[in-house]
Amino acid sequence: MSTLSADLAHQPGPETVAEGLLTMLAVVPVCLLVAGYGRGVQELWARRGAGQIVPPWRVAAFGVGVLTVLAAEQGPAHELAESSFAGHMTQHMLFLLVAGPLLAAGGAGLPLTLAAPVPLRRLLARWRVTPAVRRLRRPTTYALLAGGGQSIVLWFWHLPEPYTAAVDHPVTHTAEHLCFLAAAWSFWAPVLGPPRHRAPAPVAVLALVGTMLPASALGAVLTLAPAPVYPARVFGADPLADQQLAGLLMWAPMDLVVLVVTLTVFLRWLRQLDRDRPAGLPRTATLPGTAAVPASAATEGERR
Template sequence: MDRTWIPYCGVAPLPSEWLTRWNFDPLVIAALLLAGLWAWRRGADRTSASLGLACLALLFISPLCALSSALFGARVVHHVLLTAVAAPLLVRGLGLRSPGGVAYWAGAHALLFWIWHAPGPYAFALSSDAAYWLMQASLLGSALGFWAALRGTADSSAIGLLLIMMVQMGLLGALITFATQPMYAPHWLSTQPWGFTPLEDQQVGGLIMWAPASALYLGAALLRGWRMLTPARALPA
């Protein structure tokens, strides 16, 4: 590979330096502060909003941002936290609502997640700051739409959609895990200092999608199921 990949989070760090690689982009910090002020003034669930914004700070300010330049597995962690942890916390904390049906948002988000983890679009996303933020904004925006629409959906329908999301995430993870060749060009030269071949790093990322990421949607489905059954359990025998 004759190209040096320098995505938004910077050149891939070495293990000896990555903990010092904080990102103090003033635009990102200002955006998080403004979002925090907005959440505070709305008077919504401030705890959830604070946790969601803290998750965004972890993703875009902490050394995890730089680590995702080196390892595909770290990038997967980044995207899972963005879409399945930060997004629902922000929806709850800010009281967000979304236009359109939940099935539309589920399909749009799943499609975007698959697209951005295909080799070509993934490489494009790490080729410039503009492409990087296009990826992040579309993933977060579609995730916010999905989780916001899910809030107003009947529990039985929500459970079904969450289980579908779990299955599609697991399927994508399995396809990546069992690929026989490294597919992600930005990481072909960045994984060796971390003790992984590009294929091993790719397999780690696939396994993260396959198990922990899928488990987040399963957990959300179980929570909705528990909520659906709670009134019946509360009735006298």
């Protein structure tokens, strides 16, 4: 009887079985994604030459992004997330600030399209030329919508009820992580993706800053709240300290990464403006309704 009781005690419970099934369901799409990306890149390189269209560094970025997703879901970050709110926030930042940007930098759109079956490829081609999708695919429109979408996703899943539901139910937890990854991938694509799909630099700067501010506000709320805003079961040993650390983990890395990328985009834009104006070309002074006048002539006229 005691042996039977011990065997029953060691049998996996429903939650353990559900987590195992979800792990399998998560691994299969990742494997298909990697296989499709690899096949598409191979086809591109076979047609145009190795390293063309999708440079090797983009392929490496995509691979590291996939590894980051797997590490966040099954590595030490996952174990840490099970024991504290700060650990869970670390997991979220891996999706938003590491995996998402790396996957976006991989430029997966064209390789995955080439790897798709021909009927699906034709369907996507017809869908992309519809007026609504063409407007949505404009870099400026897409960047602003993606930035707003990430802010909404971030705030929604950190409200007490959705966050608690994600902690209590594995299926909801998986949906939460998929939302973070999809939102980050979509947001960073017009910033770090291939040049033909990038948003104009001023739009990218606006989207970056506009996304950073809501995230900073959420981090500040969690850090400065006088009491825990979630149930005690989601925290570690010291709920308030755990919440404050989680807020700082959102606040500081998000601001640092976004500020660095914003400054890089802005400086690259200035360099591009300087390159677009050939050396030695005189600046022009214009007045409304008049033709352009060289600045040197305008200066000479002022002297007279």
